[in-house]
Amino acid sequence: xxxxxxxxxxxxxxxxxxxxxxxxxxxxxxxxxxxxxxxxxxxxxxxxxxxxxxxxxxxxxxxxxxxxxxxxxxxxxxxxxxxxxxxxxxxxxxxxxxxxxxxxxxxxxxxxxxxxxxxxxxxxxxxxxxxxxxxxxxxxxxxxxxxxxxxxxxxxxxxxxxxxxxxxxxxxxxxxxxxxxxxxxxxxxxxxxxxxxxxxxxxxxxxxxxxxxxxxxxxxxxxxxxxxxxxxxxxxxxxxxxxxxxxxxxxxxxxxxxxxxxxxxxxxxxxxxxxxxxxxxxxxxxxxxxxxxxxxxxxxxxxxxxxxxxxxxxxxxxxxxxxxxxxxxxxxxxxxxxxxxxxxxxxxxxxxxxxxxxxxxxxxxxxxxxxxxxxxxxxxxxxxxxxxxxxxxxxxxxxxxxxxxxxxxxxxxxxxxxxxxxxxxxxxxxxxxxxxxxxxxxxxxxxxxxxxxxxxxxxxxxxxxxxxxxxxxxxxxxxxxxxxxxxxxxxxxxxxxxxxxxxxxxxxxxxxxx
Numbered sequence: 001x002x003x004x005x006x007x008x009x010x011x012x013x014x015x016x017x018x019x020x021x022x023x024x025x026x027x028x029x030x031x032x033x034x035x036x037x038x039x040x041x042x043x044x045x046x047x048x049x050x051x052x053x054x055x056x057x058x059x060x061x062x063x064x065x066x067x068x069x070x071x072x073x074x075x076x077x078x079x080x081x082x083x084x085x086x087x088x089x090x091x092x093x094x095x096x097x098x099x100x101x102x103x104x105x106x107x108x109x110x111x112x113x114x115x116x117x118x119x120x121x122x123x124x125x126x127x128x129x130x131x132x133x134x135x136x137x138x139x140x141x142x143x144x145x146x147x148x149x150x151x152x153x154x155x156x157x158x159x160x161x162x163x164x165x166x167x168x169x170x171x172x173x174x175x176x177x178x179x180x181x182x183x184x185x186x187x188x189x190x191x192x193x194x195x196x197x198x199x200x201x202x203x204x205x206x207x208x209x210x211x212x213x214x215x216x217x218x219x220x221x222x223x224x225x226x227x228x229x230x231x232x233x234x235x236x237x238x239x240x241x242x243x244x245x246x247x248x249x250x251x252x253x254x255x256x257x258x259x260x261x262x263x264x265x266x267x268x269x270x271x272x273x274x275x276x277x278x279x280x281x282x283x284x285x286x287x288x289x290x291x292x293x294x295x296x297x298x299x300x301x302x303x304x305x306x307x308x309x310x311x312x313x314x315x316x317x318x319x320x321x322x323x324x325x326x327x328x329x330x331x332x333x334x335x336x337x338x339x340x341x342x343x344x345x346x347x348x349x350x351x352x353x354x355x356x357x358x359x360x361x362x363x364x365x366x367x368x369x370x371x372x373x374x375x376x377x378x379x380x381x382x383x384x385x386x387x388x389x390x391x392x393x394x395x396x397x398x399x400x401x402x403x404x405x406x407x408x409x410x411x412x413x414x415x416x417x418x419x420x421x422x423x424x425x426x427x428x429x430x431x432x433x434x435x436x437x438x439x440x441x442x443x444x445x446x447x448x449x450x451x452x453x454x455x456x457x458x459x460x461x462x463x464x465x466x467x468x469x470x471x472x473x474x475x476x477x478x479x480x481x482x483x484x485x486x487x488x489x490x491x492x493x494x495x496x497x498x499x500x501x502x503x504x505x506x507x508x509x510x511x512x513x514x
Contacts, residue, residue: 321355
């Protein structure tokens with residue numbers, strides 16, 4: 001069911017959606033021989049597929065550097081490496097500096113789970129220009145995502161209805177409807193992607209990355225993980241500690257939490273971000289158009305959502321802005337301070353009876369394109385999370401936890417608590433209560449926590465450092481807003497990350513940037 005993801009979304013994606021207001025791979029193939037010896041056939045990247053989100057082929061980087069794409073074959077089932085294979089789609093931009101200064105490949109994962117690295121890396125490519133002086137920038141669509149054997153579930157028309165449903169039921173009938181809808185969605189996933197569903201866990205993706213390291217010709221995996229990408233990086237470090245090169249974890253997922261604890265943590269994170277947004281809006285010299293005080297802003301938002309539960313507003317096209325869609329759109333806007341102006345405009349318009357901007361923000365969260373098609377980001381998100389997370393929650397479990405969620409966040413508590421039903425009747429058992437990221441013997445990993453992060457609360461960075469083990473994690477704190485620190489362009493953060501990745505210079509443990 002719809003829920004905030006731990007994923008970094010490019011501002012141009014939201015801009016494209018708000019502007020609209022005015023305007024497979026060979027899973028049956030057998031791969032003979034050693035997969036580590038395969039030669040990648042790099043070529044110009046095509047336009048993104050529907051599952052990747054559609055759009056135009058990636059534009060060249062400044063100075064004309066071209067993006068290239070290739071397909072790497074990996075075992076469908078890592079327990080049967082000689083069996084069927086699937087294709088893992090890769091993208092790269094070659095190092096821009098002197099060849100004798102090149103370190104190797106720097107592999108990125110931007111989070112989700114479910115985010116396409118093929119579309120994300122070009123969107124953020126210019127931000128990593130300095131890193132490209134010594135690295136080939138590389139990313140990929142993890143298995144189940146984008147062009148890498150994508151998991152698909154319901155069709156576009158069904159998804160429109162699914163993402164507008166009442167995800168915060170008020171009585172027994174609404175509870176049953178929600179549960180039935182979740183089970184129907186999950187059943188569609190099994191019907192359409194049954195063969196790949198048992199093989200999309202984070203441990204599978206980590207093994208793919210080690211194969212990728214070898215196929216790219218690197219002795220060590222140099223890695224930049226953002227959001228869920230930090231969990232993937234931690235699992236890789238656990239499985240292959242001796243193969244870890246220079247690595248950075250930014251916007252860190254707490255590896256010690258169960259799915260329930262993670263949802264509760266997100267409730268607190270989004271509540272904090274909302275409070276910070278409200279304080280920012282009402283502290284400006286000009287009047288805040290959505291409230292007189294920070295408390296007034298939150299009270300008006302709460303009233304808006306209550307009113308939408310009874311009577312949705314006109315949205316985009318024939319769709320209405322429901323309570324669920326509005327909550328989703330508000331959550332999306334809290335991922336970055338760059339989005340706050342859209343939240344203000346969206347709320348102001350909604351108070352005047354126009355739900356289009358909040359719906360456009362919700363569409364961005366759900367992977368809906370202006371033409372009505374959906375990427376597979378949410379389907380992949382559910383599939384990977386349900387493959388990873390062992391607990392399965394019932395309606396009774398959720399109702400028992402609602403008071404704690406509501407106390408943590410009056411606005412997002414119900415929404416995230418009911419989201420725990422997402423793996424109901426899933427076709428595959430979950431792997432564990434939480435990931436194992438212990439990585440004794442791994443090279444140092446720079447772990448960055450952001451005090452204002454809504455999706456991966458700050459405390460997760462310290463937990464990641466502790467879980468990696470003595471001498472592995474190097475903790476750095478960024479006192480800022482938004483999901484992630486490096487993209488804030490904070491000079492202190494940039495200096496620490498660039499210094500480590502480019503020159504191997506380790507920052508002092510528990511450095512604080514503000």
